[in-house]
Amino acid sequence: MTDQTHPEVAALLARSHRLGADPRSTNYAGGNASAKGTATDPVTGEPVELMWVKGSGGDLATLTESGLAVLRLDRLRALTGVYPGEEREDEMVAAFDYCAHGKGGAAPSIDTAMHGLVGAAHVDHLHPDSGIALACAADGERLTAECFGDRVAWVPWRRPGFQLGLDIAAIRAANPRTIGVVLGGHGITAWGDTSEECEANSLEIIRAAERFIEDRAAARGFGGPGDAFGPVAAELRPLPEAERHARAAALLPLVRGLASTDRPQVGHYTDSPVVLDFLSRAGHPRLAALGTSCPDHFLRTKVRPLVLDVAPDAPLAEAAARLRELHAAYRADYRAYYERHAAADSPAMRGADPAIVLVPGVGMFSFGRDKQTARVAGEFYVNAINVMRGAETVSRYSPIPESEKFRIEYWALEEAKLARMPAPRPLATRVAFVTGGGSGIGRAIALRLAAEGACVVVADRDGGAAERVAAEIGSADAAVPVTADVTDEEQIAAALRTAVLAYGGVDLVVNNAGLSLSRSLLETSAADWDLQHRVMARGSFLVAREAARVLVEQGMGGDIVYISSKNSVFAGPNNVAYGAAKADQAHQVRLLAAELGAHGIRVNGVNPDGVVRGSGIFAGGWGAQRAAVYGVPEEKLGEYYAQRTLLKREVLPEHVANAVFALTSGELSHTTGLHIPVDAGVAAAFLR
Incomplete structure (x- = not known):
């Protein structure tokens, strides 16, 4: 004001x-x-x-x-x-x-x-x-x-x-x-x-x-908030929280892929007491089939949800197979709904996938063009549950006719409202998982991907650093932090589960976590060698393997990007462990590109030169060590690196982030197995 x-x-x-x-x-x-x-x-x-x-x-x-x-x-x-x-x-x-x-x-x-x-x-x-x-x-x-x-x-x-x-x-x-x-x-x-x-x-x-x-509820002797939905069905009781979240994380990538058949969607998971109680009641299938009523509700939730009808503890393979069957039926039903009511001047059908998927014992998955839209769709369905409960308490839930819902959903004025929405950003609907995201190159990548519309999971061994970067990006609708050491298989698996529960899945993985020790061959200990290979070679493998499980299950393709180094092809002094680990990463790019291409997953790499300013590695002692090797003051190391390049320019974290965006924004959709140099031109590191 x-x-x-x-x-x-x-x-x-x-x-x-x-x-x-x-x-x-x-x-x-x-x-x-x-x-x-x-x-x-x-x-x-x-x-x-x-x-x-x-x-x-x-x-x-x-x-x-x-x-x-x-x-x-x-x-x-x-x-x-x-x-x-x-x-x-x-x-x-x-x-x-x-x-x-x-x-x-x-x-x-x-x-x-x-x-x-x-x-x-x-x-x-x-x-x-x-x-x-x-x-x-x-x-x-x-x-x-x-x-x-x-x-x-x-x-x-x-x-x-x-x-x-x-x-x-x-x-x-x-x-x-x-x-x-x-x-x-x-x-x-x-x-x-x-x-x-x-x-x-x-x-x-x-x-x-x-x-x-x-x-009226008290007069009818209702003892709980969902009694209006009928008695609790023992076979539909909610799973314990840990089991519930594990099952949600296992099912969500598949469900997100199905819900993205017509266009990519971001997901949201809700297991609030209201939702779990509704899904545990015998009457929930009848009420869910009636759909929502208030226009503000069904414009976001669609006219009705998809409801999984297998037991919460059924084998995952059985649940997955049934979800595929129900999704095919949902799409056929939605097309029939459209064809029943569409007139010659009706807008084209916008998409036949569900916005709400209800899984008894587990909770609700909701989907939208971004995280906020997905979250709000879920919130509106909670409102709809409350409405159903109130109506069933005092009378019988009787939403407006299906024909009237269609008139609202495919109203020319609603179409005009959608047309006024701004064009989506290049990475809208994409979920990025960035390791080493708490500082330096990883932070720059996380910020750039978020600025281009991606939801970002900021993973770092330093949980506080990950939290600061996620907060810098914005609310949980835009970024979430996870504490994860890439050398620990369990931590990586937990971090990917967090990503799935936060946004429905993962589309873009950046293997950036790294460290370096600058020592000659004779000074390099086995522990030095093992540490650098655990973090970069083994760590990248573990992240790529766990992420690939999600990417393959989604069936939406995706990107894996390795932040390697010009040292993967350049033989510099006093650098044997680091260079060898980076060469390992570089070949992982080629191997995984060959293996994952059949799933539409592209694997590429970025080879930066020494990134001094803003780099966590250089600030941790690597800069001083490399400066000593080259005989220059540490504060002049960036200038030294720049002067040995063809373009005479210093490489900054933002330049590496630019390359990641170029690889993943869609303009290079037919490129995989590529390494992009971001080194201002180091002739000795030219790829051959």
């Missing part, structure tokens, strides 16, 4: 933030809020009535002034005189642009008419679980009257739009005592003369619905 923020706007934003931050009130990016007030027209200098309303695609909890659409109320209300009727109501959305006041502002949402036509200064439209439970109950109209009396009215299901705004405005005008409405199959709308009154009315509706459901 600025110093010139209108008082009504300030109140609107504060109210939006409070409501949006409480998951009982609404879900992420769900609902909208508005305020009306008088401002000065900059052209005439006269007062003008305006409405500020959350724009399309915004989120109440994080709403800013720039996320508001600002419209003149006289023009918006005048649209009622030219409204062509329900059959052509979508045309009214374009008319909102002619009601705009001033420059900029967010695109008006489909709910703009609801806010503008209702005769109240402040309006909230929200998607609380308790309100949607009444809205989706088979006898929702009767229950609304029983719960609220005449303070809240019932509006039968109608797709959001201009006509819904007219209907609600008419109810408000005819019933001055009403504080809001329950929208059948959808949510609630409340209003007030002040921001405080509007918020209080919204919360009154939400809390009254919560109490109404809780009282």
Whole structure:
């Protein structure tokens, strides 16, 4: 907000933030809020009535002034005189642009008419679980009257739009005592003369619905939150946590690959008590098949989930085979759903893969174009579970008809909203696993891959360093740290499991962890030799092997990149153990490229020259040792290396990161088994 923020706007934003931050009130990016007030027209200098309303695609909890659409109320209300009727109501959305006041502002949402036509200064439209439970109950109209009396009215299901705004405005005008409405199959709308009154009315509706459901649960003798779903089925009880997570990590790569049949997806795993309880109940298959109801829910979760129907402790091979069968059936069913309802002017089918996969005893896998989208899809399905439980407690869950879901999912206005989204970054949907990511070259690689859209797992023996780099990248939606010593098989396996549980799998692996000791042949001990080969030669092998298990199971191809060295082909002095270990890594690239190509997995390498600035290896003593070998001050070592190159340029961590990005961004899709020199031109290290 600025110093010139209108008082009504300030109140609107504060109210939006409070409501949006409480998951009982609404879900992420769900609902909208508005305020009306008088401002000065900059052209005439006269007062003008305006409405500020959350724009399309915004989120109440994080709403800013720039996320508001600002419209003149006289023009918006005048649209009622030219409204062509329900059959052509979508045309009214374009008319909102002619009601705009001033420059900029967010695109008006489909709910703009609801806010503008209702005769109240402040309006909230929200998607609380308790309100949607009444809205989706088979006898929702009767229950609304029983719960609220005449303070809240019932509006039968109608797709959001201009006509819904007219209907609600008419109810408000005819019933001055009403504080809001329950929208059948959808949510609630409340209003007030002040921001405080509007918020209080919204919360009154939400809390009254919560109490109404809780009282009915107690009256029916329900002892637990999921009793409305039927009795617990012993064979569906959740596995113990360790077994649950191990099974999720084993299944997720396969499920992610299946869910990415039409386009790559990032995954999210949820085993919250709400999900596990739902999946342990005998009634969950029936309810899951009915699908979600609130448009904000099924636009993110699809009309229904895929539900695995084998026992939680069934052999993994049996579960995997059944998942493949169910996925094929899901795709066929979704195509049939599309063909049942598509008209000549419907948008093309966007994809037939599930967004939600439910695994009894284990939890829920959700998928999306990025981690946030995948996580939010899961959160919305939790909302849907809460809605089902509430509706089944007071009545029977009865979502809107499938035909209406299709009208929302393949609405031309929804298609236009998707078209406004920015183009994805080059590495969007890709999950990167970077060893030695806590400093130097590894840190630079992690930062670059994240900047290009990848989710990054920062692996380092120094857990604190990994945490700092992950925090530098952003939230857990963008990066997670893992503590892993690449010489330890169990730690590597655990680190890859963490990556799978965080993002659904792995696509891009960077073998970067390394160290070096600069000693002559006679001074190099067996321990020196073994240490460097354990970390680089053996460590790279262990990481590549464990990652390949995930990559092959996903069936989505992938990249493995080795950060080798020009020393893998250049014979420098006092460097036998390091050079030999790097040569081992270099040949692993060739061997694995040959072996994994059949799976669409590309294996390439990068050969840097000495990276002095920002390097953990050089800072750990290697720089001083190499400077002594070449007879230059340590602080001049980078300049020394630069002067011996053809380009006379120093190599920095960022230059190595650039090469990794070039190899993995898709432009070199037909390249494998290659080593890219990043050495500013060292003729003796030219590849032959």
